[in-house]
Amino acid sequence: MNVNTKLDLQEVSQIMKLLGDKTRLTMMKMLQSQDFCVCEFVELFNMSQPAISQHLRKLKDIGLVKESRKRQWVFYSFNRDHDCAFLVEDLLKHLPDQKERLAQLEAQGLRISCD
Amino acid sequence: MNVNTKLDLQEVSQIMKLLGDKTRLTMMKMLQSQDFCVCEFVELFNMSQPAISQHLRKLKDIGLVKESRKRQWVFYSFNRDHDCAFLVEDLLKHLPDQKERLAQLEAQGLRISCD
DNA sequence: TTAGTATATAATGATGCACTTATATAAGTA
DNA sequence: TACTTATATAAGTGCATCATTATATACTAA
Numbered sequence: 001m002n003v004n005t006k007l008d009l010q011e012v013s014q015i016m017k018l019l020g021d022k023t024r025l026t027m028m029k030m031l032q033s034q035d036f037c038v039c040e041f042v043e044l045f046n047m048s049q050p051a052i053s054q055h056l057r058k059l060k061d062i063g064l065v066k067e068s069r070k071r072q073w074v075f076y077s078f079n080r081d082h083d084c085a086f087l088v089e090d091l092l093k094h095l096p097d098q099k100e101r102l103a104q105l106e107a108q109g110l111r112i113s114c115d
Numbered sequence: 116m117n118v119n120t121k122l123d124l125q126e127v128s129q130i131m132k133l134l135g136d137k138t139r140l141t142m143m144k145m146l147q148s149q150d151f152c153v154c155e156f157v158e159l160f161n162m163s164q165p166a167i168s169q170h171l172r173k174l175k176d177i178g179l180v181k182e183s184r185k186r187q188w189v190f191y192s193f194n195r196d197h198d199c200a201f202l203v204e205d206l207l208k209h210l211p212d213q214k215e216r217l218a219q220l221e222a223q224g225l226r227i228s229c230d
Numbered sequence: 231t232t233a234g235t236a237t238a239t240a241a242t243g244a245t246g247c248a249c250t251t252a253t254a255t256a257a258g259t260a
Numbered sequence: 261t262a263c264t265t266a267t268a269t270a271a272g273t274g275c276a277t278c279a280t281t282a283t284a285t286a287c288t289a290a
Binding site for chain 2: 248256
């Protein structure tokens with residue numbers, strides 16, 4: 001056994017359920033490397049803005065992401081303080097990075113930067 | 116980045132969806148340390164036999180478990196040949212072992228051994 | 231203030247999922 | 261053979277989930 005602190009099975013299964021959706025799993029993979037605002041996700045996923053907001057809401061409700069408003073945008077970030085953050089990060093490491101998606105955003109001039 | 120071979124995101128999300136159910140997640144945790152037959156699971160989870168069979172069917176369909184008939188029983192085992200086996204195993208390591216469940220089975224004299 | 235942009239919430243509909251009960255199949259035993 | 265035990269499959273039901281459209285809220289800029 002190489003892990004000492006054990007997580008709650010119920011909580012882990014809830015997180016797995018959230019990551020069982022392709023859109024949310026992709027979002028988390030992207031958020032692992034940088035923050036994104038809602039409108040960027042709306043451009044990247046072929047889906048309505050409310051659908052995106054609802055996915056982010058679920059991730060936020062369970063604590064996997066944090067939100068912060070910057071000017072007119074709401075940015076979401078990976079919450080590394082979550083109990084299960086390391087578990088989720090390990091899992092995401094096995095997934096292909098989503099560089100093409102980011103490149104696509106930039107190509108369309110839709111990347112939002114807020115400095 | 117500490118992982119070289121990347122898994123298919125679609126496939127991983129399907130597996131996460133399956134593990135998003137508490138019963139199946141517990142089953143996988145238990146199967147990580149030893150094989151179980153259907154009737155043992157039926158005793159341990161407060162659930163009908165068809166419900167248990169259906170959960171095991173889903174795990175089998177996606178390839179996470181294998182089945183083998185031994186005399187009148189069907190035993191299920193963790194399939195370590197699956198693409199995502201190492202990912203799933205890593206994940207399960209974070210969960211509390213289910214020793215009490217096994218102890219409960221043995222206390223009731225319901226543990227099946229097939230040698 | 232008014233208009234425009236970004237996001238969230240509400241209501242709704244279609245589909246999926248996890249159980250149930252009833253029944254079928256398969257193996258073991260008398 | 262008939263009976264029992266173990267498991268799988270089928271059909272049905274209630275509830276959850278994921279999308280949609282419509283609308284509300286929040287912020288920015290003119």
